[in-house]
Amino acid sequence: MRRRLLSLLLLCTIGLIVYSCQDAGQLRQDIYYTNGRDLYIKYCQNCHGVNGEGLSALAPPLTDTIFLLQNKQKIACYIKNGLSEQVTIHGQQYQEKMPDFPTLANIDLAQIVVYITNSFGNKQGHYTPEQVADDLKNCK
């Protein structure tokens, strides 16, 4: 009985170690995701909607996974500097001006990018403030 209990305990410990190892990266992404959601609600949701559905032809949806994948390096620029050039989302053209959010720090931008690119049908994984910093150097 005692041996069984001990072995069970051992198994649990090993399991826990493996589980927490796997989840270190996932955990960090989850933290970014949750913070990103709060920022999204504050800065983005008015126009892009609670489910990223956009607003008619005024604001594009965030459900075009191919666009977001191809333009991932530009998302931070779009948010920080705004966007006035025309974009094609789901085959439809949008040209309303998107406002800029210059006060957002790199970590905020990274968190928003993580939230957007892992919601609304997107699943692109983690993004770091360092990557955002690199992206911002290449803004047009």
Added chain:
Amino acid sequence: MKFKHYLFSAALIATTLSFTSCKETKKLPVYGQREAKEVKNADGTVSVDTVYQTIPAFKFLNQDSTYITNDTFKDKIYIADFFFTSCSTICPTMHRNMKEIFEKYKDNPDVMYLSHTIDFKYDTPSRLKEYAKKLGVDGPKWQFAYGSKDSVYKIAEKDYLVAVGEDSTQRDGYIHQGWLVLIDKEKRIRGAYDGTNKEQVAQLMKDIPVLLAEDKK
């Protein structure tokens, strides 16, 4: 002690009864200032009547650059609000919600919508037209009104009771409240609902049929 108990339950039953009996004749309140006025009846006697606050005559340019007046909304109930097209804060949410109502009452000719822009510098009729088209609501049912700063700001604050203003400290340049104001066929204010609040918008959706039913009697 026991008597008190009875009294309490009696009161409880009475209130429940009055609530349920009220259901049949549910009416929306009338908002705004009101005054008592003496009127002469046909038989020569004098009685007192209540005069309610109403939306006064107005004249604005709409998204088609034609004038709209209060006659445009004759025998209609309508929902009025104040916004501007470059607004990035509450306006998109307000119009997202208002569009939902618009879609629901698409086939009802008695319901109309009136959005006033408070950006008298930039939101010209052609700009409003573009906005209406892009929102997907361009048509006679939803009017977008453009007017001078004085005329729009005055009707907002004095008549629709919505606070609006220019504010250079705001990034968009303007501040305003997000009320969706429900106006009846006699131009009286019958409700004001926060256009950014889901529950209040849902209440507005419930109140529209109540107001429409009033005139059917």
